[in-house]
Amino acid sequence: MKITTKVEKFTSPLYLESGRILEPYELIYETYGELNSDKSNVVIVTHALTGSHHAAGTYEGDRKAGWWDGMIGSSKPIDTDKFFVICVNVIGSCFGSTGPLSPKHPSSESYRLKFPVITVTDMVRAQRILYDRLGIHKALAIIGGSMGGMQALCFAIEHPNFASKHIILASTYATSPWAIAFNKVAREAVINDPLFKDGMYDPKEIKNSGLAGLSIGRMCGYISYLSPDTMEKKFARDYVSTDGLYELFGRFEVERYLDYNGLNFVNWFDPLSFLYITKAINIFDARRNFDSLEDSLSEIKSNLTLISFSSDLLFLPCEMKTIHQTMCEIGKSKQSKYIEIESSYGHDAFLVEIDKFSHIVKEALKER
C-alpha cells in the first residue's frame, strides 16, 4: 500500500463559523493507495478527538500502526487496491495542522488561548478547500467515527454535492449534556493544573514532569469510551499484586491501566488542542443554522449508513437512530440505513470491533 504524508499551506483566510479568520493555515494529511485518472475513487476518512491523519500503515521505526489500520489497506474493508483514501488532521489538533501552538502570523509566537474557537463545520470547510486544491471535487464516500462521524454528517448536510455516501459510526447529531459533562471534568482538570499556566505552559516541561490535569482528563475520557462490561472482562476486581489492599494508595488493575494511559497521553497530545477540540465537540449541533433536525437533514442528497454500538455510553444508539428516523420522516428512508451492532466495548467499539461492522462498510462502499 502506498502511503504519503503531505502538508499544504494556505495563505488565503479560512473564514470560521465564529466570524473570526485563520490566516495563514496548514493542513497535514495522509493518503493511501492511488488516485485513479478520473479521480473517481476517493474515500475520505475523518478522525476523532485524539486521532490524527495517520489512519493506517506503520511509520518506519514505529511500533504502532495508524488508528484504523484494520479498516484501511490492501484487501481490507476500505480497500486501497480500489480506493484512494485521504485522512486529514483537523485544524485545532496537534499533529501538524494549524492549532493553538502554531505561530500567530506574523509573529513567531504561538496562538495559545488566542487561537479562535473552531467548530466541526470549520474542520470540514478547511478540508474541502484542501480537496479543491488537490483537484478533488467529488468523493465516493466519507467515513468516520465519533467526532469523525460528526464531520461526515456535517459534510453530508453542508456540502451535499461533494460525496455520494456518508458512513457515520458511534456519533450523534448534537452532543448531549451527558457527553458535555464528561468533557467538562476533563477540561477542568486541564485548566486547573498549575503547570497549564493559563495556556502559557512550556510544552517540554509538561512532557517531562507530566501534566496531571491532562492525565486525569484522559482517564475521564477512558471511562466514557469503555463500558462496565469491558472493564469487567478486562480487569474484574484484580488488584495490583505488589500493592497492599489496605494501603490508601494501593491500586486495582483498572486504576493502574488508567494511570498508565493517562500519564502516557501527555507524551503525545497537547492540552490546548484538547481544550479546543472538546469545545468543538461540545458545540457540535447539526441543527444550528436550521430550524430543526428535519430541516438540516433535508439538505442531504447522499446515502447515509449509520452504525451505532449497543454499549456506547458516550453517544447513545438512540441518538444515531434519531438521525435515521428523521431521515425516514422527511421521506428519505431510501437514503438512510441504520444498524445497531451488539457490542460490549462501549464507544471504543468503532476502533476495536472492526470484525463486527467491516462488512457493512464494505457493502456500503460497493453500492451504487
Add this chain to the structure above:
Amino acid sequence: MKITTKVEKFTSPLYLESGRILEPYELIYETYGELNSDKSNVVIVTHALTGSHHAAGTYEGDRKAGWWDGMIGSSKPIDTDKFFVICVNVIGSCFGSTGPLSPKHPSSESYRLKFPVITVTDMVRAQRILYDRLGIHKALAIIGGSMGGMQALCFAIEHPNFASKHIILASTYATSPWAIAFNKVAREAVINDPLFKDGMYDPKEIKNSGLAGLSIGRMCGYISYLSPDTMEKKFARDYVSTDGLYELFGRFEVERYLDYNGLNFVNWFDPLSFLYITKAINIFDARRNFDSLEDSLSEIKSNLTLISFSSDLLFLPCEMKTIHQTMCEIGKSKQSKYIEIESSYGHDAFLVEIDKFSHIVKEALKER
C-alpha cells in the same frame, strides 16, 4: 418528630479489618422518634459516601432537611410514630465521627494520611459497638442506599442475628471496576491539587480558596450519579445566556451546574474523608473472607429486600439481581425479594424517586 443528635466516645480499641486499631474513637449519630420500652422498634438507616447522620428533619436556622427527609418522619414510609430510627455517621467521615482530621491520640495533631484505611466491615463493626452501648441488641431493619446498602448487606452477612430485615437500594455486593474507575478520576484530581499538600492542607485555606481537585472529583461523581436521560431533561443543550458560544470557556448549563455543585462541595466535605471513604467503597467485596458469594450469603438469616433502579449506571441493576439470584440458588428464595424500579434518574434515584419505592420499604417494614 423527636430528633436528637449525640456523640459517643469509645476508649477501648476498634479492631480494624486491616489489622490496625483505632483508639480512641467517637461516633456521632442522630435518632428520630422514641425507643419503646422493650427496644423492639429500632430501624437503622445507613448513609452513602457523602451522607451523614443527619438523615431527616431540619436543624434550626438551616434551610435544607436531612438527606432522606422524605423517607423518615411522622407518617412517612419509615414512620417515626412507630419506629425509633438511628443514623450513625461512619468512621472516616467528616461530620463528627472519628476521621482523618481527628487528633491522633495522645497528640493533638490530626491523623491526616496516617489515618488507617477503613472498610465497610469496620464501619458496621463500630456501629454495632455503639448499639451495644445503647442497649440495643436487636434491630427490626437496616436500610441504606449506595454505600449505605453495602453496610446493610455487610450487617446481614457479618451480624446475621442482629436485624431481621435488610433493605438495600442502588448498591452492589462488590464494587465493579467501572465504579472504581469513576472514583479513580475523582481521587487523582484531589491528590494532584497542589493545595492538597499530601494531605497537610489547611482546612480553612481550602474552604476559602477552593480545592479545584475536590470540585473536579465531585463533578465526576455527579456524572456517575445521574444518567444521560436526567441530564437531557434537566439541561438539554441550553447554553448560559451570558456566555458566548464561540468563547473557549463559554459554558453549557450542564457545565454551570457541575461548576456550582463542584465548587460548593469543598464547603461541606473534606478531601481526606473523600479519599478514605472512596477507598472503603472500592475495596468493598462481600465475598472477601469467603469462598464465593454463595458462601457469604449463606450466612444470612434475615430477609433481604433488594431495590435497584433501571438507569443506575454506577451500581447496575444486574449487580443487585445477582445477589437475589444467588440467594435463590442457595435455597433462600423466601428470604429475598428483588425489585427493579423504572427510573431515568440514575444512581441518584434512591434519593430523589422516593415516591416510586417508598411503598416497598413500607411493606417490607410491615412484614413479619
